[in-house]
Amino acid sequence: MSFARFLTKRLLQGAFVVWGVVTIVFGLRVIAPGDPANVLLPPDVDPEVRRQVIADLGLDEPLHVQYWEFISGIPVGDLGTSLTTGTEVTSRVARSIPATLELAVAATVVAVIIAIPLGVVSATNRHEAPDYGATLFSLAGISTPNFWLGVMLIIILSVQLNLFPTSQRAIGIPAVFELLFAGQLEAAGEGLVTWLWYITLPAITLGTYFTALITRLTRSGMLDELGKTYVRASRAKGLPESLVRYRHVLRNTLIPIITVVGLQLGTLIGGAVITEFVFDWPGLGQVLINSINSRDWPMVQGSLIVISVGFVVVNIVVDTLYSYVNPRVGFDG
Incomplete structure (x- = not known):
């Protein structure tokens, strides 16, 4: 097997592994107890405000839509925005x-x-x-x-x-x-x-x-x-x-x-x-x-x-x- 074929094969296998990790991590977020909106909002917040925040985060979308939005940004380096600091995840992780x-x-x-x-x-x-x-x-x-x-x-x-x-x-x-x-x-x-x-x-x-x-x-x-x-x-x-x-x-x-x-x-x-x-x-x-x-x-x-x-x-x-x-x-x- 030539080096080019070997490298292509390994890169494809690596991409499959990363995709598996991404999918598992997304699944853990879905099944984890609690609501990510609680990170941003106090417990006594108005329900309408809570619904608006959930909609802004895209958490009211169907799971397949959330999943696609999540994985589609990864190839271009878009890993989302931190809920606690509001900074880009990519820049924070890169540092x-x-x-x-x-x-x-x-x-x-x-x-x-x-x-x-x-x-x-x-x-x-x-x-x-x-x-x-x-x-x-x-x-x-x-x-x-x-x-x-x-x-x-x-x-x-x-x-x-x-x-x-x-x-x-x-x-x-x-x-x-x-x-x-x-x-x-x-x-x-x-x-x-x-x-x-x-x-x-x-x-x-x-x-x-x-x-x-x-x-x-x-x-x-x-x-x-x-x-x-x-x-x-x-x-x-x-x-x-x-x-x-x-x-x-x-x-x-x-x-x-x-x-x-x-x-x-x-x-x-x-x-x-x-x-x-x-x-x-x-x-x-x-x-x-x-x-x-x-x-x-x-x-x-x-x-x-x-x-x-x-x-x-x-x-x-x-x-x-x-x-x-x-x-x-x-x-x-």
């Missing part, structure tokens, strides 16, 4: 995307940097102290709830030791790049340090489970590859152990790791909700929780649609990377 992407990518980088070397050490020292230590670390990481870990990190490292800020995001990567392109190198460097200072605790909190997962996956993949014939042949030829271990064995282990990293990156984009809430990080998760609490359905719908699109895009990118990591994997998926 939150960089913060969520920064957190998800930072958590992934933290996980990969720690997990892959730890998994290699664990596999090459099987049934020894490093292996047992990595296993205990993985068990602790998988078993620890993110919200609890975040609170503990804030109490210990922020409140008691005053090493990191407790919350917020003082500066974002886009602002750092603006300073860099403007030639303000010193300010850009200070901004990057500040960004790292603020994102460290949220990234560790979000990436802990991911770190444990990749560690176990790397260990199992390395153990499987180390027992194969080509490894024994490479050693018999006198190749250095480091070359065998990292050039051949680890590279062949990367296929499942890339799969999990890609899938988890998409999951982190949507799963950062609790972490963003704990650290008051101004991303999509924060917007989503606030919108749910205020029953702002247009904002809830817009946030979920963007999250689903991000998940689909990440999966397409991961599928494309397969062939470059291992030439035996073509565009036949």
